[in-house]
Amino acid sequence: MESTKLKYTLGTPQQFLPQIGRVVACGPVELAIFRTSDDQFYAVENRSPHPKGGPLAEGIVSGYYLYDPLYDWKIDLRNGEVQAPDKGIVATFPVTVDGDNVNVIL
Amino acid sequence: MRVEREKLVLIGNGMAGVGTIEQILKLGGAYDITIFGSEPHPNYNRIMLSYVLEGSKSIEDIILNDRQWYEDNHITLHTGTTVVRIDEDTRQVIADNGLSVSYDKVIIATGSNSFILPVPGSTKEGVVGFRDIADCDAMLAAAQQYRTAAVIGGGLLGLEAAKGLVNLGMDVTVVHLLEDLMERQLDHTASSMLQAELKRQGVKFAMGKQTVELTGEERVNGLRFSDGTELQADFVVMAVGIKPNTQLAKDSGITVNRGIVVNDYLQTSMENVYSVGECTEHRGTCYGLVAPLFEQGMVLAKHLVGASTQPYEGSVVATKLKISGVDVFSAGEFTETAEHTVISAKDEWKRTYKKILLKDNIIVGAVLFGDVTESASLQKLVKQGSEMTDEIYNEVMGTGCCGGGGAKQGLSVETMADEEIVCGCNGVTKKAIVDAVTENGFTTVDEIKACTGATRSCGGCKPVVEQILQFVLGDSFQESAKAGICSCTTLSRDEIVAEITAKGLKTTKEVMNVLDWKQAEGCSKCRPAVNYYLGMIYPDTHEDEKESRFVNERMSANIQKDGTFTVVPRMYGGVTTPEDLKRIADVSIKYDVKVVKVTGGQRLDLIGVKKEDVPKVWEELDMPSGYAYAKSLRTVKTCVGNQFCRFGTQDSMGVGAMLERKYERLDFPAKFKMAVNGCPRNCAESCTKDIGIVGNDGGWEVFIGGNGGIKPRIADAFCKVKTDEELVEVCSAVMQYYRETGNYLERTSEWVERMGLENIQRVIMDNAENRKELAARIDFALAQVSDPWKKMLDDDNTRSALFEKANL
Structure with a gap:
């Protein structure tokens, strides 16, 4: 069974500061959108995989990695995988940029 | 088609039972697992309750397997449900709420009750x-x-x-x-x-x-x-004492003595029913400590997955008291009789005691008090029934003065069997630790802890884990101990600061690029540190990098675990006005602030402000930021002083407020707290502040390096001055010297110990010219700062990116 995917337009690239996360709620899912220093965009669910939870958007970004703001877990923005020695995964969503629109599909 | 799995039911959701299940899962056991627990919680570390009571840990901290773990491993968990009977004929486990679950195998791990x-x-x-x-x-x-x-x-x-x-x-x-x-x-x-x-x-x-x-x-x-x-x-x-919880077994017709009787493979008298942990009696012994439970669990897990295993033949019991500051250890036999040879050493001055019992030259028991560094080796020697040799004697009695540490460490861990349990609390074997190190390239005990769980509970096995780490890494262990400020670089703080100045590096990116960082854009440890060093070196030209700031400093507010923030406005010297209080109250009500708390620094903390409301709260408060989130001057705590107090000799409120206004907003290596007292009664507690000032009739006495936090330290008397001008100059010089020489995140308590009090006194007190230059440099830096809340309110772009949440 294939569920229907929706495309949301998040805004213009300029609205996203390099290496600083921004929160966007897309229907029921709250996303943290990151723009890396090479201007790639990534979207992850704004919820730490740490057992105690918490947001991700305020973390420090280095390359394609995010250091979560509350527990300092290192997370790969490309696939959502938590790096060793911690374990876990964050839901990731594909982001496209066409012209002046940053879009996410979920 | 899916093969029907055998059904395994665990009765008792505690450490022994769940520990066994973890082993079964590790060994790849293919069971359909159901767990019953009487308590409403997931599995927690019972031996850590002492820490919960002591207040050093919360219940959340001691949860070993959260509900996610059960889900991830497809385990059905029934908490708050007590099993009342096992019916052998219908092969069903029956609970008090009427639920019945059929089984192929049952493990009873009901533990014990207080007697x-x-x-x-x-x-x-x-x-x-x-x-x-x-x-x-x-x-x-x-x-x-x-x-x-x-x-x-x-x-x-x-x-x-x-x-x-x-x-x-x-x-x-x-x-x-x-x-x-x-x-x-x-x-x-x-x-x-x-x-x-x-x-x-x-x-x-x-x-x-x-x-x-x-x-x-x-x-x-x-x-x-x-x-x-x-x-x-x-x-x-x-x-x-404890009483094995055997009611269920009794009611089901299983043989029970003091505990549920099992053989060397933990089998009870009922077919397909096993028992582990404190409810179990093996060869006449019921164990009440954690290590034997894991040893039983290992044997049972292997038996249930059909792996070959030695039978369980009983455990050597070792004890460690979990009271901070009291180190006691015992293993095996501890009371001497005529047939024992006793080695003992008691030192009444250092309050240490060590005793080893030998029977026919075999080490059969040991007791340690005060100094338990040899506990791990002794436990192992007793367990293995080792023969006493000169070498061992020198090692454990600490008399060998030559040979060096290397040989000694080798002796303990090199000969340790792979399957031996190092961390009794979490059932981690030597092999698991060695594998974790070799496969993941770990170099610290913390990494091993996060990966394997070893040292996570009582911490008693930390010396052994360190030894294993050292043994596996060999020479590179030394190297990693001398590492740089984080794993991204091998350079120290001083080397980085020197390179920045020498090469004129201007941004964190440049620093990391030129100095050949392993991770091009650094990590959460070094980015904020380098950003601080740049700001300290170039106070007027460094453009602060928001993206290199830790969340609280980036947002100018403290993040809470639920993602809300706190707002703390300035109250200079802890003095406010009815008008300000009224405004704080109005804003708190308007924005539905969850808690208004009086902080330890004499001001108010508005807790639980929604992220998107934070800028509005700032705007409507219209007060300067209190910097409660920053590595910067927090508060200057004051007593009432001579304006009102009959004992007061100096105007502590006035001077406190003046100092807070002068030094606020500047970045420091770590947070910075001050206090000003009007007399030596010291009501504002100068002794635990970075700079504590105590007034007397003739002037001021200045104390530095105090701390009331994790490692409390009473401040050192630094100098005495006569006038307020001298006081300001000394404070300025101390702060600037700390800013220029402190390691990022190093509090003055550590800084004073590292630099030496006399050294700092020499630099600042014995050299007036130097003191004035330091004071001039901090004044220059102070001239560059401005209120961050105002700045954020004036910068629509950044404010929107940081605080707004778009709803699509």
Whole structure:
């Protein structure tokens, strides 16, 4: 069974500061959108995989990695995988940029 | 098509049972697993309850397997459900709520209950055991309400409970039947030393007392002893022992003695039914400590997955008391008889004691007090039944002066078997640790902890884990110990600062690029550090990098665990006005602030502000930022001083507010706290501040390097000055010297110890020119700063990116 995917337009690239996360709620899912220093965009669910939870958007970004703001877990923005020695995964969503629109599909 | 898996039911959601399941999963056992637990919590680390009581850990911290773990492993979990019977004929497990689950194999791990003395009054209100989270909660609640407590039982658990209650502020007496504490683990000498140490820590003792009655009406109010004497107590903890919880087994027709009787493969008298942990009796022994439970669990897990295993032949019991500051250890036999050869050393000055018992030259037992560094080696020697040799003697008695540490460490861990359990609390073997190090390239105990769980609980195995790490890494262990400020670089703080100045590096990116960082854009440790060093070196030209700031500094507000923030406005010197208070109250109501808290720094903290509301709260408060989130000057705490106080000799409120206004907003290596007192009564607690100032009739005395936090330190007397101008100059010079030489995140308490007080005095007090230059440099830096809340309110772009949440 294939569920229907929706495309949301998040805004213009300029609205996203390099290496600083921004929160966007897309229907029921709250996303943290990151723009890396090479201007790639990534979207992850704004919820730490740490057992105690918490947001991700305020973390420090280095390359394609995010250091979560509350527990300092290192997370790969490309696939959502938590790096060793911690374990876990964050839901990731594909982001496209066409012209002046940053879009996410979920 | 999916093969039907065998159904395994675990009764008891505690450490022993779940530990066994973890082993089964690790070994790839293909069972369909259901777990029943009577308590409403997921599996937690029972031996850590002492820390919960002590206050150093929360219940959340001691949860071993959260509900996600059960889900991830496809385990059906029924908490708050007690199994009442196993029906062998229908092969079903039946619970008190009527639920029945069919099984192929059952593990009983129902643990034990507190043994409650069968004396009159033992069911009164205010009498508890010390076994589970509910008991712990009862004790925490009692400490709020009552003053005196009695703990019946001077064993391991009783002493931990007693110390916990003392820490909670209660007046606690330990009542013990015998003359020696922990008589089942310690000999008379160690026991006396332990009692003396606990007395020093505030625990009282009633030794050789048999409790015959608990007195009081509905609620207990005291104890009566067999000798007719009495003890007043509003709260009683029974810690006389544990009783294997065997009711279910009995009701199901399984053979029960003191515990549920099992053979060497943990099989009970009922086919396909096994038992592990404290409810179990093996070869006549019921164990009440954690390590044997894991050893049983390992054997059972292997048996259930069909792997080859040695039978379980009983455990050597080793004990470690979990009271901070009291180190006691015992393993194997501890009371000497005619057939033992005794090696002992007692040092009454250092308050240490060490005893090793040999039988036919075989090491059969050991007791340590005060210094337990050899506990891991001794436990192993006793367990293996090693023969005493000169080499071992020199190692464990610490008499060998040559040979060096390397050889010694090799002796312990190199010969250790792969399957040997290093961390008894979490059942981690040597092999698991070695694999974790070799496969993941770990270099620290913390990494091993996060990956394997070793050292996560009582921490007693940390020396062994360190030794294993050292053994596996060999020479590179040394190298990693001398690493740089984080794993991204091998450069030290001083080297980085020198390179920045020498090469004129301007941004973190440039620093990391030129200095060849391993991770091009650094990590959460080095980015904020380098950003600080750049700002310190170039106060006027460095463009602060928001993206290199830790969340709180980036947002100018403190993040809470639920993602909301706190807002703390300035109250210079802890002085406010009715108008400001009114505005704070209005804004708090308007934005539905969850809690308004008076902080330790004499101001108000608005807790639980939604992220998107934070800028609005700032705007409507219209007050300067209190920098409660920053590595910067927090508050200047003041007493009332000579404006009002009859003892006051100086205007502490005025000078405090002046200093807070002067030094606010500047970045420091770590947070910075000050206090100003109007007289030597020191009501504003100068001794625990980074700079503490105490007024007297002739001027001021300045103290530095105090800290009230994790590692409390009383501030050192730094100098005395006569005028307010001199005071400001000294404060400026100390702060700037700290800013220029401190490691990022290093508090002044550590900085003073590292630099040496006399050294700092020489730089600042003995050299007026230098002092004035330092003061001029901080003034230059102070001229560059401005209020961050205002700045953010004026910058629509950044504010929107940081705080707004778009809803699509």
